[in-house]
Amino acid sequence: MHISLTVNGTEKTGEIEGRTLLSGFLRDGLGLTGTHVGCDTSQCGACVVHVDGVAVKSCTMFAAEADGCAVDTIEGQAAPDGTLNVIQQAFQDHHGLQCGFCTPGMVMSAAALLKENPKPTEAEVRAYLEGNLCRCTGYHNIVRAILAASGQDLPAVAAE
Amino acid sequence: MYAFEFDRPATVAEAVAALAAEDAQALAGGQTLIPTLKQRLASPSRLVSLSGIADMKGVSTKDGVLTIGGGTSHARVAAEAEAYPALAAMAGRIGDPAVRNRGTIGGSLANNDPAADYPAAALASGATIVTDRREIAADDYFQGLFTTALEEGELITAVRFPVPQAANYQKFEQPASRFALTGVFVAQTADGVRVAVTGASEDGVFRWKDAEAALSEDFSEGAVKDLTIAPDSMIADLHGSKQYRAHLVKTMTVRAVRAAS
Known part of the structure; x- marks a missing residue:
């Protein structure tokens, strides 16, 4: 079947099967491999993208359901010249990643959170990241990065 | 996952007609069904997506009754069901934020997972499950693990909750x-x-x-x-x-x- 959608502001079309997942279409169909597939069971959140402005796990949505939608991925977050957006820059400044596998999903979830709640508390950040797993960092620097990206002073994070 | 045909109708009537096909299965938010398909625990010949049916989405209140369209996401119920704060709070704690943006009340009630949240809310509230063909009281609707009063191809179009004191x-x-x-x-x-x-x-x-x-x-x-x-x-x-x-x-x-x- 044929779909057309807007990905990172650009019109895209593709031929897919009914069973093609959105994550698979983005990666294999469009070559946007920044969307990572970790667990493929909608638990880890590495595949989070935005569909019509809200965060979804792209491994648990069919590409056919994104027909006519606006999809935003990690590739659309930095400026065209490569300048990182405020969340990405904060992840770099606060060492919010180690291996980096979960980072695309973390950044996209953080972007969704800050859109809904521009000045979240530390507890709100942690609650919002319930569906994003990181096996390296212990989350502290991810939480600090997101609080910094929101423009708030950084509190001392627990266990520091 | 095995291959299947994919339909995305725009109305309830079209969806019900599409579900008459042999081995057809409705797809709500997919947060349970898609993992099930990946594990090959289900192998429908045709999936009928309900996400394109605008009439099945939304939250409204009239005369002390909160009505939620069957295709309404948990996130939307959490944000819009101010008339019934306990229900909004429950919806806001299902799964995680990304799951709440896709999962729907109709999908949750049709699946009737023994550990899901919505069945408890519907049964305690004495809700009415509205389908494409009838209305079912919550007391008659839940019939055991993953089992409900729904017939083959029957769709939950809305759920009505009398708002408690x-x-x-x-x-x-x-x-x-x-x-x-x-x-x-x-x-x-x-x-x-x-x-x-x-x-x-x-x-x-x-x-x-x-x-x-x-x-x-x-x-x-x-x-x-x-x-x-x-x-x-x-x-x-x-x-x-x-x-x-x-x-x-x-x-x-x-x-x-x-x-x-």
Whole structure:
């Protein structure tokens, strides 16, 4: 079947099967491999993208359901010249990643959170990241990065 | 995942017609069905997506009744069901934010997972399940694990919740899955108190009648603190024994009454 959608502001079309997942279409169909597939069971959140402005796990949505939608991925977050957006820059400044596998999903979830709640508390950040797993960092620097990206002073994070 | 045909109708009538095909299956938010398809535990010949049906989405309130379209996401219920704060709070704690943006009330009630949250809310509230062909009282709708009164190809188009005088939902979460290890929804109306329990019983969601009788007489923690519930029919798994779940049923009920009163 044929779909057309807007990905990172650009019109895209593709031929897919009914069973093609959105994550698979983005990666294999469009070559946007920044969307990572970790667990493929909608638990880890590495595949989070935005569909019509809200965060979804792209491994648990069919590409056919994104027909006519606006999809935003990690590739659309930095400026065209490569300048990182405020969340990405904060992840770099606060060492919010180690291996980096979960980072695309973390950044996209953080972007969704800050859109809904521009000045979240530390507890709100942690609650919002319930569906994003990181096996390296212990989350502290991810939480600090997101609080910094929101423009708030950084509190001392627990266990520091 | 096995291959299937994919339909995305724009109306309830088109969806019902498409579901008449042999081995056709409705697709709501897909947060349970897609993992099930990946594991090849289901292999429909045709999936009929409900996401394109605008008439099945939305939250409205009239004359003390909150009506939620069957295709409305948990996130939208959490944000828009101000008329029934306990229900909005429950919807806001299902799964995680990305799951709440896709999962729907109709999908949750049609699946009737024994540890899902919505069955407890619907049963405690005395909700009415509205389908493409009839209306079903919550008391008649839930029929055991993953089993409901729905016929083949029948779609939940809306759910009507009479808004209670006081209500609260307490969930003891399984922290990895965020399903209820045990969840208790308590609702007080002019007709009495209803207490619905999810996550605990081998028979799925149920009403705890002893607690309802006690709380209808006296809506206070004291009315339930000395009650016990038999562990015989409770679920036992690596997360908790039958006795542990029976204990959680009472503890969550006490907490819900405390929070509601």
